[in-house]
Amino acid sequence: MLRLPLVEDSVAGADSPLKCMTWGLVSAGSSCQLGADNNPAQKLPPNEHARVAPAVRSPAVEEGLAQCPEPERARKRRLPGWLKKPLPRGNEAFYTHRLLRELRLETVCENSRCPNLPECYARRTATFMILGNICTRPCGFCAVARGKPLPVEADEPQRVAEAARRLGLRHVVITSVTRDDLPDGGAEHFYRCILAVRQLTEATVEVLTPDFLGNLRAVDRVLEAGPDVYNHNVETVPRLYRKVRGRADYNRSLRLLAHVKEQAPHIRTKSGLMLGLGETREELLEVLADLRQHGCDCLTLGQYLAPSLRHVPVVRYVPPHEFAELGQIAKRLGFLHVASGPFVRSSYHADEMVELSHGH
Numbered sequence: 001m002l003r004l005p006l007v008e009d010s011v012a013g014a015d016s017p018l019k020c021m022t023w024g025l026v027s028a029g030s031s032c033q034l035g036a037d038n039n040p041a042q043k044l045p046p047n048e049h050a051r052v053a054p055a056v057r058s059p060a061v062e063e064g065l066a067q068c069p070e071p072e073r074a075r076k077r078r079l080p081g082w083l084k085k086p087l088p089r090g091n092e093a094f095y096t097h098r099l100l101r102e103l104r105l106e107t108v109c110e111n112s113r114c115p116n117l118p119e120c121y122a123r124r125t126a127t128f129m130i131l132g133n134i135c136t137r138p139c140g141f142c143a144v145a146r147g148k149p150l151p152v153e154a155d156e157p158q159r160v161a162e163a164a165r166r167l168g169l170r171h172v173v174i175t176s177v178t179r180d181d182l183p184d185g186g187a188e189h190f191y192r193c194i195l196a197v198r199q200l201t202e203a204t205v206e207v208l209t210p211d212f213l214g215n216l217r218a219v220d221r222v223l224e225a226g227p228d229v230y231n232h233n234v235e236t237v238p239r240l241y242r243k244v245r246g247r248a249d250y251n252r253s254l255r256l257l258a259h260v261k262e263q264a265p266h267i268r269t270k271s272g273l274m275l276g277l278g279e280t281r282e283e284l285l286e287v288l289a290d291l292r293q294h295g296c297d298c299l300t301l302g303q304y305l306a307p308s309l310r311h312v313p314v315v316r317y318v319p320p321h322e323f324a325e326l327g328q329i330a331k332r333l334g335f336l337h338v339a340s341g342p343f344v345r346s347s348y349h350a351d352e353m354v355e356l357s358h359g360h
């Protein structure tokens with residue numbers, strides 16, 4: 001069983017169990033289940049190894065560690081049993097890793113340190129993150145680097161499409177860093193990526209976009225490419241926006257979802273929240289009702305996991321039975337499809353969600 005690449009791992013001391021550098025995970029048993037022979041990172045050239053293997057303890061984490069008293073460290077290391085899951089066997093994920101490196105593509109899976117990465121890469125799925133790997137917004141929950149963003153790469157749409165083709169994806173999920181520096185927030189690039197994937201594959205396409213600062217013309221440009229699913233996460237309840245989402249605006253996000261539904265009723269709209277940030281049940285149910293009122297079709301609910309000591313801390317680990325109950329409530333509210341569970345992320349098994357929701 002493994003612990004996850006989270007703040008809990010980040011505070012693990014030198015005497016902690018073995019670290020699997022491929023995934024940035026730590027085996028709680030005596031050895032990493034991937035083993036030396038099938039550890040994909042060991043087959044990479046040294047310069048790529050550094051890139052694949054996320055830093056387990058950054059300087060920020062070291063600083064946090066130094067300030068963290070021993071009992072607190074021990075407490076932070078403990079995750080509830082339901083947040084431990086085994087690594088997939090074999091080296092299927094290696095193919096995905098190599099392909100992404102070869103095509104110089106970013107994924108939100110790696111950049112956000114998603115706990116599902118081993119499983120998703122082994123299934124040969126990934127969520128492409130376009131427009132670089134540096135975000136212009138300082139959200140308190142997100143592990144993606146922030147700062148001065150990189151220039152837009154004109155050939156990225158073709159590389160995304162090529163990766164989708166070679167991975168054999170039936171459903172392609174494309175997201176991006178938030179690019180408030182670009183006049184259209186990167187909408188044209190989304191448009192070009194969708195068209196490129198359509199030209200090269202028969203896959204359905206899901207976009208997970210930022211809010212484009214409320215620029216609905218930018219949203220319209222993405223819609224012109226005809227994605228099958230338009231996903232925009234509200235992430236948390238409005239009371240926590242300042243702490244968690246910085247410069248985002250809850251009502252702006254709702255307006256975006258409603259606009260998509262008005263302009264393109266046939267496109268599935270989707271949104272998601274992270275639980276465990278300190279939201280109350282009442283607040284959460286209000287958000288679900290708001291989403292339905294604004295035409296949101298599909299919903300994801302998952303456990304928030306702090307990427308480091310510098311990020312907003314987890315307030316509560318929501319047990320699986322609560323996720324199941326919330327999922328039932330959401331379905332009664334009229335969502336076409338709901339994924340609710342500790343490991344659910346907005347793109348987790350997104351292919352299955354699109355198939356199910358199209359059955360309605």
Ligand code: SF4
Pocket residue numbers: 108109110114115116117118120121125126127345346347348349
């Ligand atoms: S859940 Fe989504 S972000 Fe996480 S590894 Fe899977 S595809 Fe990537």
